[in-house]
Amino acid sequence: MNKxxxxxxxxxxxxxxxxxxxxxxxxxxxxxxxxxxxxxxxAMKYSLMxxxxxxxxxxxxxxxxxxxxxxxxxxxxxxLPACAIEMIHTYSLIHDDLPAMDDDDLRRGKxxxxxxxxxxxxxxxxxxxxxxxxxxxxKPSLFPFKSLxxxxxxxxxxxxxxxxxxxxxxxxxxxxxxAELISYQEKKxxxxxxxxxxxxxxxxxxxxxxxxxxxxxxxxxxxxAIAARADKNQLNNLSCYAQNIxxxxxxxxxxxxxxxxxxxxxxxxxxxxxxxxxTFPQLIGLDKSKKYAEELISNxxxxxxTFGKKALPLQKIANYIIERKH
Amino acid sequence: MNKxxxxxxxxxxxxxxxxxxxxxxxxxxxxxxxxxxxxxxxAMKYSLMxxxxxxxxxxxxxxxxxxxxxxxxxxxxxxLPACAIEMIHTYSLIHDDLPAMDDDDLRRGKxxxxxxxxxxxxxxxxxxxxxxxxxxxxKPSLFPFKSLxxxxxxxxxxxxxxxxxxxxxxxxxxxxxxAELISYQEKKxxxxxxxxxxxxxxxxxxxxxxxxxxxxxxxxxxxxAIAARADKNQLNNLSCYAQNIxxxxxxxxxxxxxxxxxxxxxxxxxxxxxxxxxTFPQLIGLDKSKKYAEELISNxxxxxxTFGKKALPLQKIANYIIERKH
Numbered sequence: 208m209n210k211x212x213x214x215x216x217x218x219x220x221x222x223x224x225x226x227x228x229x230x231x232x233x234x235x236x237x238x239x240x241x242x243x244x245x246x247x248x249x250a251m252k253y254s255l256m257x258x259x260x261x262x263x264x265x266x267x268x269x270x271x272x273x274x275x276x277x278x279x280x281x282x283x284x285x286x287l288p289a290c291a292i293e294m295i296h297t298y299s300l301i302h303d304d305l306p307a308m309d310d311d312d313l314r315r316g317k318x319x320x321x322x323x324x325x326x327x328x329x330x331x332x333x334x335x336x337x338x339x340x341x342x343x344x345x346k347p348s349l350f351p352f353k354s355l356x357x358x359x360x361x362x363x364x365x366x367x368x369x370x371x372x373x374x375x376x377x378x379x380x381x382x383x384x385x386a387e388l389i390s391y392q393e394k395k396x397x398x399x400x401x402x403x404x405x406x407x408x409x410x411x412x413x414x415x416x417x418x419x420x421x422x423x424x425x426x427x428x429x430x431x432a433i434a435a436r437a438d439k440n441q442l443n444n445l446s447c448y449a450q451n452i453x454x455x456x457x458x459x460x461x462x463x464x465x466x467x468x469x470x471x472x473x474x475x476x477x478x479x480x481x482x483x484x485x486t487f488p489q490l491i492g493l494d495k496s497k498k499y500a501e502e503l504i505s506n507x508x509x510x511x512x513t514f515g516k517k518a519l520p521l522q523k524i525a526n527y528i529i530e531r532k533h
Numbered sequence: 534m535n536k537x538x539x540x541x542x543x544x545x546x547x548x549x550x551x552x553x554x555x556x557x558x559x560x561x562x563x564x565x566x567x568x569x570x571x572x573x574x575x576a577m578k579y580s581l582m583x584x585x586x587x588x589x590x591x592x593x594x595x596x597x598x599x600x601x602x603x604x605x606x607x608x609x610x611x612x613l614p615a616c617a618i619e620m621i622h623t624y625s626l627i628h629d630d631l632p633a634m635d636d637d638d639l640r641r642g643k644x645x646x647x648x649x650x651x652x653x654x655x656x657x658x659x660x661x662x663x664x665x666x667x668x669x670x671x672k673p674s675l676f677p678f679k680s681l682x683x684x685x686x687x688x689x690x691x692x693x694x695x696x697x698x699x700x701x702x703x704x705x706x707x708x709x710x711x712a713e714l715i716s717y718q719e720k721k722x723x724x725x726x727x728x729x730x731x732x733x734x735x736x737x738x739x740x741x742x743x744x745x746x747x748x749x750x751x752x753x754x755x756x757x758a759i760a761a762r763a764d765k766n767q768l769n770n771l772s773c774y775a776q777n778i779x780x781x782x783x784x785x786x787x788x789x790x791x792x793x794x795x796x797x798x799x800x801x802x803x804x805x806x807x808x809x810x811x812t813f814p815q816l817i818g819l820d821k822s823k824k825y826a827e828e829l830i831s832n833x834x835x836x837x838x839t840f841g842k843k844a845l846p847l848q849k850i851a852n853y854i855i856e857r858k859h
Binding site: 241245246247248251298302305307308325326327328330331333334335337338339341342344345346357358360361362364365368369371372373374377378380381384 | 567571572573574577624628631633634651652653654656657659660661663664665667668670671672683684686687688690691694695697698699700703704706707710
């Protein structure tokens with residue numbers, strides 16, 4: 208079968224479905240180590256198994272596949288890092304939804320954790336998921352998956368904790384909170400800012416997204432690459448891919464808030480505009496935003512060229528990011 | 534100098550002062566890697582440098598000393614685990630103080646973090662300290678301290694994340710929240726429970742303290758022992774020591790709330806009684822509580838016997854725990 212033949216055989220839908228099932232099963236295996244009757248465990252399960260896209264763990268697995276030998280079965284040894292990343296992503300959503308932060312009542316069509324349980328339980332469940340992510344990476348022998356060497360695991364913990372921490376996701380959320388404060392003050396002063404191509408705001412927006420979502424998407428791809436023992440050059444190419452899709456993902460989100468179908472998305476659209484949220488369409492317009500996202504995806508695909516057909520899942524994911532309907 | 538001579542020369546006050554300075558300096562070195570102007574960093578510093586007792590990191594250092602060769606300078610390679618433990622302790626205080634949890638306005642005589650900054654900043658600062666604890670343990674080469682081998686660091690991360698997580702500190706806080714709820718319902722139903730020797734309550738109280746504070750005190754001692762390559766027997770003895778002082782520490786806290794001098798403690802006394810909080814004196818009486826604490830300290834000291842004079846700091850700390858005035 209030639210390269211083209213393999214390409215046309217590949218179904219992203221099937222690939223994502225298959226990987227999601229694998230990830231969901233592994234998450235349930237990890238949770239099954241706990242007594243299900245405890246409120247903390249129910250709350251962890253409620254959030255973790257809430258039908259997420261699993262984009263980050265899928266990226267982690269697809270990235271490892273890109274480096275591993277073609278006949279190497281790598282999914283089993285990358286599953287703990289993939290699950291740890293999903294746990295950290297879930298904790299960040301729980302804390303972001305809290306009344307003191309974004310104060311959201313719904314997440315993935317279900318009541319947010321603090322609405323379903325309580326605010327205290329939501330804070331502690333977020334803390335628990337974050338802590339448990341590092342636990343499963345440091346005690347892999349307790350779980351029925353193939354393990355990785357200590358130095359590789361330590362490197363992965365370092366990569367993930369860096370991206371999730373003070374110089375990554377958490378600072379991104381700090382910037383997001385501040386942006387909302389600015390936006391609130393603008394609303395209070397009754398200025399009607401419809402469309403401003405403001406370079407300093409654009410820089411702020413890019414920085415915020417790079418930190419808030421970009422760093423963890425990059426860490427997901429890097430964790431897979433590190434697990435599969437990527438060399439420096441391979442790691443750089445995959446990081447470049449990840450940085451580009453991370454930003455494109457956010458722009459696509461902003462566009463969906465304007466053009467999306469709320470029945471497909473399972474949430475209301477137009478809320479960014481209503482809340483005068485800092486978005487790409489608001490700052491550079493809808494057309495320019497779309498072009499920018501396409502440019503980023505093109506950069507991402509270029510960074511994958513060196514990997515040949517092994518990068519097919521990552522290529523398809525890149526396209527899916529700007530073509531998705533939710 | 535004979536053993537007795539060394540014993541009588543040892544000043545716990547001097548030892549604690551010296552170690553605290555060392556720990557404070559290391560924490561400042563770790564924080565100095567960040568841009569001081571960022572709100573998140575100011576908030577981390579505000580809480581982390583708020584004149585804590587540093588009991589957990591001191592235990593970590595003293596425990597390593599107990600295993601290391603007499604001439605071995607071990608403080609430098611144990612300082613990152615010691616600081617990580619203090620970061621996790623600090624994050625837990627920040628989240629416990631939040632309005633949705635204990636709703637405290639003061640901590641160590643200063644406004645709590647959410648009062649000084651904001652609730653959102655307090656949630657994120659807690660998250661940041663927890664995440665950064667694992668970052669410094671997984672990227673030790675970024676800091677100017679002697680490092681430990683990867684497998685040892687991974688073992689320490691496993692020990693700490695287990696104690697801080699779903700089966701340790703966080704579940705303890707869940708139980709504490711539930712205990713307050715029970716106590717609140719009792720108050721509402723106007724029952725006047727002054728003194729009840731209730732075995733199920735006592736079991737609940739012990740379990741709550743074991744999880745909420747005991748596990749992290751045990752992990753502090755164990756982390757030091759693991760870093761210094763303790764064998765299984767040595768680790769068991771040190772764990773036994775830690776479990777006993779952990780519970781004694783909590784009983785001493787309950788007693789101080791009745792007998793303590795508020796001017797020495799820097800906080801008001803009698804609040805447990807006023808709030809009808811579940812405490813040892815409330816459940817088994819003051820005298821029995823004191824006897825129980827002494828018994829625990831005696832067990833702790835017995836577990837140290839095998840280490841001879843190298844255990845002197847740990848011995849003195851055990852006594853200090855029930856003799857302290859704040």
